[in-house]
Amino acid sequence: MNAPHSPFPFDAPIAAAAKAVEAKVVAWRRDFHENPELGNREVRTAKIVADHLRALGFDEVKEKVAYTGVVGILKGGKPGRVVALRADMDALPVKEEVDVPFKSKATAEYDGQACGVMHACGHDAHTAMLMGVAEVLASMRASIPGTVKFIFQPAEETPPIGENGGAKMMIEEGCMENPKVGAIFGLHISSIYPTGAIGYRSGPMMASADDFKVFVRGNQTHAAMPWRGVDPIVVTSQIVLGLQTIVSRQMNINKAPSVVTVGVIRGGVRHNIIPDEVRLEGTIRAFDEEQRNELHTHVTRISEMIAAAGGARANVHIHRWYDVTVNDPALTEWSIPTLARFAGDGKVNVVDRICGSEDFSFYQKVVPGFFYFMGCTPPDKDADTAAPNHSPRFYVDEDCLPLGVKTLSALALDWLHANSG
Ligand SMILES: [Zn+2]
Numbered sequence: 001m002n003a004p005h006s007p008f009p010f011d012a013p014i015a016a017a018a019k020a021v022e023a024k025v026v027a028w029r030r031d032f033h034e035n036p037e038l039g040n041r042e043v044r045t046a047k048i049v050a051d052h053l054r055a056l057g058f059d060e061v062k063e064k065v066a067y068t069g070v071v072g073i074l075k076g077g078k079p080g081r082v083v084a085l086r087a088d089m090d091a092l093p094v095k096e097e098v099d100v101p102f103k104s105k106a107t108a109e110y111d112g113q114a115c116g117v118m119h120a121c122g123h124d125a126h127t128a129m130l131m132g133v134a135e136v137l138a139s140m141r142a143s144i145p146g147t148v149k150f151i152f153q154p155a156e157e158t159p160p161i162g163e164n165g166g167a168k169m170m171i172e173e174g175c176m177e178n179p180k181v182g183a184i185f186g187l188h189i190s191s192i193y194p195t196g197a198i199g200y201r202s203g204p205m206m207a208s209a210d211d212f213k214v215f216v217r218g219n220q221t222h223a224a225m226p227w228r229g230v231d232p233i234v235v236t237s238q239i240v241l242g243l244q245t246i247v248s249r250q251m252n253i254n255k256a257p258s259v260v261t262v263g264v265i266r267g268g269v270r271h272n273i274i275p276d277e278v279r280l281e282g283t284i285r286a287f288d289e290e291q292r293n294e295l296h297t298h299v300t301r302i303s304e305m306i307a308a309a310g311g312a313r314a315n316v317h318i319h320r321w322y323d324v325t326v327n328d329p330a331l332t333e334w335s336i337p338t339l340a341r342f343a344g345d346g347k348v349n350v351v352d353r354i355c356g357s358e359d360f361s362f363y364q365k366v367v368p369g370f371f372y373f374m375g376c377t378p379p380d381k382d383a384d385t386a387a388p389n390h391s392p393r394f395y396v397d398e399d400c401l402p403l404g405v406k407t408l409s410a411l412a413l414d415w416l417h418a419n420s421g
């Protein structure tokens with residue numbers, strides 16, 4: 001597999017078809033932007049996607065995969081293998097502050113609280129671009145050597161608390177089988193690069209993400225008589241500092257960077273009471289699966305041992321969310337010339353690792369996958385200071401959309417062309 005590129009018979013038709021669908025992609029993106037839906041609730045979005053794929057004459061359109069996911073199958077006119085393209089559809093509990101005519105006014109309930117809803121991570125653009133790709137490839141289907149599987153996935157930003165969902169559940173429900181996928185491609189728009197720029201890394205590109213909760217149990221007493229109890233506030237303070245020595249003193253930073261952050265400390269009700277319990281919450285990020293497990297061991301051991309030293313008890317719960325996003329090195333190397341043909345000279349560059357995480361990583365555990373970033377900050381703004389993804393002021397320059405349509409289309413067809421027949 002990953003045979004060298006042979007001449008590129010698809011470039012001109014892709015460029016023409018992408019141009020023809022450009023205005024529609026913008027319109028879809030604005031519609032999704034104005035009508036965002038939280039993870040596992042993308043009912044309206046999924047229906048628009050499924051209707052579009054059916055109207056294009058797809059061979060199969062499967063709905064309600066992992067709650068609201070859509071999987072479309074487009075069989076080409078020539079025999080060949082199967083390549084998958086993936087977009088995510090969910091929005092975030094963020095109240096939009098960007099003043100555009102299609103600004104989101106949507107509200108919903110998240111974790112028991114009323115909230116605004118916004119496509120603050122650009123998944124509206126991802127969904128619209130992949131719909132555009134569907135139209136481009138459907139127009140060329142007679143000449144496609146193989147099958148393209150379109151995966152529109154819910155809940156990339158993690159499902160609502162207490163629910164399953166996202167890429168992991170899509171895979172559990174068979175989205176990579178029947179027909180069996182050989183490789184997968186996906187992209188993410190990002191404010192940290194200017195429009196027209198593409199960023200990638202071979203190997204680990206985005207971090208794994210796990211959260212931890214530590215319940216530190218002391219013994220409640222009068223604040224004026226601490227010797228009569230066990231103070232979990234002091235013990236928790238020591239645990240926080242202890243956790244900060246994991247990355248600095250115990251991890252081999254020659255191998256990969258990592259992060260341990262405490263984001264929540266909760267405990268106590270009154271100035272003159274030492275409480276029974278304090279709760280800590282935090283996140284663990286790694287770029288190496290072995291180090292990820294090591295970090296878990298350290299967090300658990302340090303919390304338990306420091307608590308024991310103070311006469312308290314720590315219960316540690318670690319939840320594994322997303323794996324490290326690892327771009328298959330051979331597939332990455334193979335993909336770059338395709339991206340460069342459409343992005344132009346100097347526009348495709350190796351970028352720093354990103355400590356954020358992606359559930360695209362789960363697909364990459366099943367087949368070789370390549371994930372890349374596309375800049376979406378307009379030329380009149382500084383990408384270094386532009387409001388980042390997840391900000392209520394995250395702004396998408398729609399001029400980035402055609403490049404996404406063209407590169408995803410080309411990666412799929414080049415891969416089929418190189419690996420079929
Ligand atoms: Zn996000």
Ligand SMILES: [Zn+2]
Pocket residue numbers: 121122123156188
């Ligand atoms: Zn995202």
